[in-house]
Amino acid sequence: MNNFDLNLINATDINPIVIDNYEFKNASLIKLSIDDKPTWQFPEFDEAIIVLSELVRSLNGDGTYLIFTSVTGIADEGGWEGVNIAFKNNSVLWTIEIDGSNLVYEFDAIQYRSEIMKVVEAKKDYPLEPTSLYLPEHWS
Numbered sequence: 001m002n003n004f005d006l007n008l009i010n011a012t013d014i015n016p017i018v019i020d021n022y023e024f025k026n027a028s029l030i031k032l033s034i035d036d037k038p039t040w041q042f043p044e045f046d047e048a049i050i051v052l053s054e055l056v057r058s059l060n061g062d063g064t065y066l067i068f069t070s071v072t073g074i075a076d077e078g079g080w081e082g083v084n085i086a087f088k089n090n091s092v093l094w095t096i097e098i099d100g101s102n103l104v105y106e107f108d109a110i111q112y113r114s115e116i117m118k119v120v121e122a123k124k125d126y127p128l129e130p131t132s133l134y135l136p137e138h139w140s
């Protein structure tokens with residue numbers, strides 16, 4: 001089983017966060033770590049940001065959710081198709097198709113829910129990115 005950890009991080013004027021040559025200032029972003037490694041260190045996710053509203057929606061059950069998007073919030077711009085999520089027994093399974101292959105992660109369902117709610121309840125000093133979200137066009 002994989003470890004799932006979320007944290008809210010703040011980008012400030014003094015300490016901006018740069019993702020895909022886009023500089024975030026006075027904004028909050030979600031840092032997702034899988035097995036204690038931040039996703040921005042994974043080549044597949046190095047230009048992606050996490051969508052909290054979709055993580056929260058994923059708690060409702062099986063489906064495809066836009067957990068990752070581009071820095072602009074436009075999924076098609078980053079080639080993001082969504083994460084297929086399935087709840088089985090006490091686990092949450094993520095299947096992500098990238099470049100014709102599947103990445104599969106299995107998380108403890110209690111930890112998954114707890115980590116999402118921790119970020120939801122965290123004090124937000126700045127607007128949470130992405131401030132706008134555009135789902136893949138073919139989802140319409």
